[in-house]
Amino acid sequence: MAILVVTGTGTEIGKTVVTAAVAAAARGRSVAVLKPAQTGLEPGEHGDVAEVARLAGPVTAVELARFPDPLAPATAARRAAAAPVEPRDVADAARKLATEHDLVLVEGAGGLLVRFDDTGGTLADAAVLMGAPVLIVAPAGLGTLNATALTAEALRNRGLECPGVVIGSWPADPGLDARCNLLDLPEAAGAPLLGVVPAGAGRLTPGDFRDRAPGWLAPRLGGVRSGRFSPAHGE
Template identity: 75%
Template sequence: MTVIVVSGSGTEIGKTIVTAAVAAVATAQGRSVAVLKPAQTGLEPGERGDADEVVRLSGAGTSAELARFPEPLAPATAARRAGMAPVGPQEVAEAAAKLATEHDLVLVEGAGGLLVRFDEDGGTLADVARLLDAPVLVVVPAGLGTLNTTQLTAEALAARGIEQLGVVVGSWPTAPDLASCCNLAELPEMAGAPLLGAVPEGAGGLDPASFRARAGEWLAPALGGVWDAEGFTASAARP
């Protein structure tokens, strides 16, 4: 695959760190990787954004950001309140397609969930994936409530005819509770797609060298790693 769209079933659940892990594995395999953040919100000019953080952790060669809005809101709302032009799905798709002509892999990291609005026309990350005919990797939380939001995201993708590549737990707790352990076995069914990884809590705090060395341990072979979903799920199961 040349382009993977990375979305979440919600916000603040580890999309950037999962994107960095995927980028780190691909970079270690000798692939040229570009990371595209269509709209960065909640940061002022000069502050390091999500795409920059992915590059710092992973060693990927290219980061790109199409728009930045100061308030931590949905991109469409943030653009309107700032009096700035929004970025729409067509612009995002064109930027990703251009990067794909120059790189082996392009990772497009969304803002929040799949249907967060980019513009006043209702454009979303799902529209970007559809325009690119690209699969979507869904990042999900581990705990209570994740089965519902995972299934809702899967149904939204299926209704639009968009391929779901799989799901990755964005922050696997150091001390997982019962719900988190039970959810591992059910996530593939709710998603209708395979479980492709679990990134440990706090992984984003590792130094870049350690992050790159360990990234493959957190991702399944479909994403270039060695993580074993069946074994991980079995080891986390509680009687």
Template identity: 70%
Template sequence: MTVLVITGTGTEVGKTVVTAAVAATAVAAGRSIAVLKPAQTGVGPGEPGDAAEVARLVGGAALTTLELARYPEPLAPDTAARRAGLPPVRPHEVAEAARKLAASHDLVLVEGAGGLLVRFDAEGGTLADAARLLDAPVLVVARAGLGTLNETALTAEALRSRRIAPLGVVVGSWPRDPDLAARCNVADLPTAAGAPLLGAVPEGAVAAGDFRLRAGDWLSPRLGGSWDAAAFAADIR
């Protein structure tokens, strides 16, 4: 796996912190990492975006980050580009940039904006299109609580309709005090996704001073960590 596409079931589900956790775990294993953000929205010139936040969380390790486009308003990339009078990002440009980074890095993480089918351009290009061009696996970041099963199932169905199999699901922010729905969803998310649960990043992880050291505790061996889904499920019953 040289390119991994990371998408969410929606906005504010924890894509960036999961991207950082995957990056930190890979760096700890001695791998060279690049993080590609095709379209950064809602951030002005000179302000840190999602790629910069990944670099901050990973720490002092050598990490290549690249944004293809930045739009000031917090909207879907196509809408934000149109309103700003700036050119959109197109799926083939995302794929080309990822391939170039993959030529000099062990792993390239492509972090989307919002959900899988958020439009990049007026022609309806999406992150899913870029993933298909790259023939890359897609990691789905989901919420913990009520409603996440439907969102996850829809995302997985959209992937499969494009002949892209989801690699797995990671809960982007596992609550300190999970309610009944969240606890049940640990067992039900793999069924909804048709793919394994590959981790759960704890709520407030971005504030942890030892994020880089602990990241592997939140991700399964498939992502380079030591997290065990069965043990996690047993602990929260």
């Protein structure tokens, strides 16, 4: 996978930390991280690509646009009277990075079909242009099966490959819902569970994060976690 798109089933579910974990697990490979649109931050503030670089170590961090309002990219761009990011912009930037790096991680904003521009362009459209697989990051608790199934269905309808799902924040004391979802998510997605990242992973020191990240991920994502993730030891 020269280019891998990372999408969530919603916001604030660990997408950036999962992106950092995949980057950290790509040891010995050159990695670029592309954020098409960062919203909710002023110029100079610490954004998602900077956080990935802090946790994962040396990566090429690229942000195409930044808008101050914490809204969907299309709305935030319109309110800022700024040019939006279009799917073609994302695809062109990712392809260029792929000529210079072994792996390019494209981290979306929110979910798969959040609008980038006023014509309805989305991260899914960018993935189609790139012909890139799309990794789904999902929460552990209630509601995740439906949201994951809808995201996976949208990918299939566009002919996009979904290599699997990663749980972005596995609780230290998982309830019945999370333990059952761990087993049910692959069925909902029609794709394997490729990782379980513990809650609070982003608060680890960068050194600890890099040491531990491969153990959270399956080999398909550069990790070393073999066998099935089970409710008894989700992380």
